[in-house]
Amino acid sequence: MNKLYHISVLLLMAVLMFSTSCLKTEEDDIFDKSAASRLDDVRDSYTNILTEKGGKWQMEYFTTDEEPGYVYLMTFQKDGSVTISGKNVWISRVDDVSAITPSFGSETSLWEVITDNGPVLSFNSYNRFFHLFADPEDIPSTDEGDTDEQGYGHSGDYEFDLMKYSGDTLYLEGKKHGNNIIMTRLEPSIEDQTYMDDVVALADSFFNAKIPQTFITLPNDRRFVVTNGASLILSMYPEDGDWVSQTETYSAIITPSGLNFMNPVRLYADKDSTSYYDVQHFVRQADGSLLCRENNQVKFTADTLSKIMAGQSFKWRMVENGYAGDLEDFISIFEAGLKAYNKATLRYKYFDISYVAAQETFTFTFAVRANGRNSTCNLYLDVERVSDNQVRFVFNGEGDSNAKVYLQRVEALQDFCNYLSSTTFEIRPNSLLSPTEVRLVSADDDVTALTLILQ
Amino acid sequence: MKKLNIFVSMLLLLAVATFTLSSCSDDKLGETIFPDIDETLDPNSMTYKLDKFLRENYLNVYNLDFRYKMQDVGTNMNYNLVPATYENSIDLAVLTKFLWFDAYKEVAGPDFLKLYGPRIIHLIGSPAYNPTSGTEIVGLAEGGIKVSLFKVNAMDITDFEMMNEYYFKTMHHEFAHILHQRKTYPSEFNLLSASKYDGNNWQDRQDGVVNSWGFVTTYASSENREDFAETIANFVVKTDAQWNRILELASRGWATPSSEDEFNAEYFCYYYYKNNEVDPEKIEYCYEDQVIKVPQEDGTVLMYFRNDTDSSGNRIVVYNVEDTDGIDGKEIILKKVQIARQWLADEWGVDLDALRAEVQKRQLNYDITELRKQVTEIQ
Structure with a gap:
């Protein structure tokens, strides 16, 4: 009987506990629609966002931190098709595995916003010029064929979680590999190939292998040396640190607005790592420098201009006839002096300035032709840094034997050297990040000038 | 006291009954929580023709979802995979119907695949590579309802050998799995080559050598279920010349000059x-x-x-080379075929030889341009 009693008590307790879930004390629904309906609404919303206003977008696409980012243009249509255009070397290699230069490619495939755990932008049919980054085939391809494949490829995504839409910018995250991807709306009138050609040309102008080092400068003037810029796998270490142990690499992409790192880069403001700046997006300025969007006092430039001019690894060549003001007069008089001395003429209307290690000095080189013979003349000089963006070319009266002859016999050459030695030139570069062409303008009259190109 | 206990117990039981009956008594089904899905195909969609073909030939007939738009969640996320191209999806959709569904319809009747066919076919553009074993997955049958066909982007419609190896054979292989997952085949089959299965190193074996052990392919030598599916699939899709070649190699003796273990050695006949x-x-x-x-x-x-x-x-x-392994490979392969033949006849009412004849007739005579018209000429 006790058993029956206990069972009855237990049954009553159980029923009381479970029945509470059915009591009519539930709160009213927080949402007016079911979760599935709300997810469908979000899907429809993103579908509209992608296709409205012409449906043209720029995607900043990243795979792994061992590869640079790639710009793609995408035009989404309401019929479920998307035209994807790009220009990079991997597109070239779709048809020619040995290609080393970027090619433009454009192909139409399918897209859809699907509802997974949230809205997902899926490029769900294969596009030769886009899905190549998600293909599992080895890079480079294996010699052994299928049996040696590792199955990673570039490890890029083709499905993206739609995280946020703000100000005509979509923020996405690769579904499998988790990379942050940004899409920016573009004008529908943009022509894909022209746009991509411009992007690649712009990227080529950002960094130049002839300027091997660039610098990110923090507000407190601490600098980080940046190398391998042209590869867009940037190596970076603090200038006051140890490049061997402190060098880190960062993947980046160049877009018409500037340079973006794949992920935020933490730069410490001091050696003790007590404070730092997280930087990721750099906006291109009119002077060619890059200014950090997260902190507009963080700059990305080449080295100080006068340092570059006085750098021993650089060779500069004057643009033919690229001089003005007093220099025009001095060079005319010099040419007349050459003619009067031995009917010599300047072979080229330009000069080279470079450092000659053997002589441990800079040289000012010009070429003459006299009596049917060509000869090269090297005058020795120092490149003196007057300020960060000013230099003087100080001739010391020395030179090789050819130059000495003309220096002694052609008075106008001496006058020319004296003029240069006494003139301070302000350096006006084509770009503060990649100063491969500089206009040297006399600080005295702002008219006298010569243009030099980095060789 | 005893009576009181009985009374209390009865009261408690009454209370239980009352709660049980009253709980949720006024619950009623509200509107569905799922949104209404518009099943109408959009004629303006870029994929309208293919979608209509798939609806009319797979969904409406076989209740089968032919997924050519790859869904990552429907795959093993450990692999890097890509979707199929739209063009190859069209080709595979019409070929799958012609070489698989229509062939079974012809031999086994219109209801056979309606009852036993897969409910999902999922196309995947790339193979799934297994770097540790140096192998690749070209097909999967999951839970008896889903077949995944891989490597669709590598399709070369002009290369019959390749199409046969990677797609046609895979279809029949995976369907064989679906069938034996529903009704198991005689265990006698598993005993024929029991000592020769090796799930880890089958890929290092050599075709002719495994033929002489009684397997139709190296993959068949991985485990008995794969052996069964491979036996059926290869018997069905291999041409007479290809099948006879397997049997010929199965009759040979094989030897190696190598002193390495058998997996790395090269064998000669x-x-x-x-x-x-x-x-x-x-x-x-x-x-x-x-x-x-x-x-x-x-x-x-x-x-x-x-x-x-x-x-x-x-x-x-x-x-x-003298055949000294003590195994009559040809006889074993034919025995395996006979077991499969009997099992298909007894359990499924399918004539394997008739199926082979029908598939052979179709795969040697299809015109892809004509087949594509089923999609491209949809209005």
Whole structure:
């Protein structure tokens, strides 16, 4: 009987506990629609966002931190098709595995916003010029064929979680590999190939292998040396640190607005790592420098201009006839002096300035032709840094034997050297990040000038 | 006291009954929590024609979702995979119908695949690579309802061998899995090659050698279920010449000059004596394309080494390697086929030979341009 009693008590307790879930004390629904309906609404919303206003977008696409980012243009249509255009070397290699230069490619495939755990932008049919980054085939391809494949490829995504839409910018995250991807709306009138050609040309102008080092400068003037810029796998270490142990690499992409790192880069403001700046997006300025969007006092430039001019690894060549003001007069008089001395003429209307290690000095080189013979003349000089963006070319009266002859016999050459030695030139570069062409303008009259190109 | 306990217990039981009956008594089903899905195909969609073809030929007929738009969540996320191209999806959709569904419909009746066919076919553009084993997945049958076909982007419609190996065979292989996952095949099959299965190293084995052990392919030697599916699939899709070649290789003896373990060694079925000096120390092995075969009037065939003569200028005689493994590969393969034949007839009412004849007729005579019209000419 006790058993029956206990069972009855237990049954009553159980029923009381479970029945509470059915009591009519539930709160009213927080949402007016079911979760599935709300997810469908979000899907429809993103579908509209992608296709409205012409449906043209720029995607900043990243795979792994061992590869640079790639710009793609995408035009989404309401019929479920998307035209994807790009220009990079991997597109070239779709048809020619040995290609080393970027090619433009454009192909139409399918897209859809699907509802997974949230809205997902899926490029769900294969596009030769886009899905190549998600293909599992080895890079480079294996010699052994299928049996040696590792199955990673570039490890890029083709499905993206739609995280946020703000100000005509979509923020996405690769579904499998988790990379942050940004899409920016573009004008529908943009022509894909022209746009991509411009992007690649712009990227080529950002960094130049002839300027091997660039610098990110923090507000407190601490600098980080940046190398391998042209590869867009940037190596970076603090200038006051140890490049061997402190060098880190960062993947980046160049877009018409500037340079973006794949992920935020933490730069410490001091050696003790007590404070730092997280930087990721750099906006291109009119002077060619890059200014950090997260902190507009963080700059990305080449080295100080006068340092570059006085750098021993650089060779500069004057643009033919690229001089003005007093220099025009001095060079005319010099040419007349050459003619009067031995009917010599300047072979080229330009000069080279470079450092000659053997002589441990800079040289000012010009070429003459006299009596049917060509000869090269090297005058020795120092490149003196007057300020960060000013230099003087100080001739010391020395030179090789050819130059000495003309220096002694052609008075106008001496006058020319004296003029240069006494003139301070302000350096006006084509770009503060990649100063491969500089206009040297006399600080005295702002008219006298010569243009030099980095060789 | 006893009565009181009984009374209390009865009261409690009454209370339980009351709660049980009253709980949720006024619950009613509200509107569905799921949104209404518009099943109408959009004629303006880029994929309208293919979608309509798939609806009319797969969904409406077989209740089958033919997924050509790859869904990552429907795959093993450990692999890097890509979707199929739209163009190849069209080709595979019409070929799958022609070579698989219509073939079964012809042989087994219209309801067979409605009852037992997969409910999902999922196309995947790339293979799934297994780097540790150096293998790739080209097909999967999951839970008896889903078949995944991989490597769709590598399809070359003009390469019959390739199409047969990667797609047609895969279809029948995976369907064989679906069938035996519903009704198991006789365990007698598993005993025929029980000692030779190796799930880890099958990919290192050599075709001719596994044929001589009684397997139709190296993959068949991985485990008994794969052996069963491979036996059916290869029997169905291999041409007469290809099938007879398997049986011929299965009848051969194989040997290796290598002292390495069997997985890395290269095996040969022809050998000769160097300089025609019959001495076990002078044995050299050669490939088939190095052998000249000269049929004799008495029906025998003399074989010579193509690349050399002996010191007297005579042709070097080539011999078949003696079959010493104690296994009659051909007999075992035919036994396996017979078990599959009987099982298909008894359990499924399907005539394997008729199915093979139907598939052979179709795969050797299809016109892809005509088949594509089923999609492209949809209005």
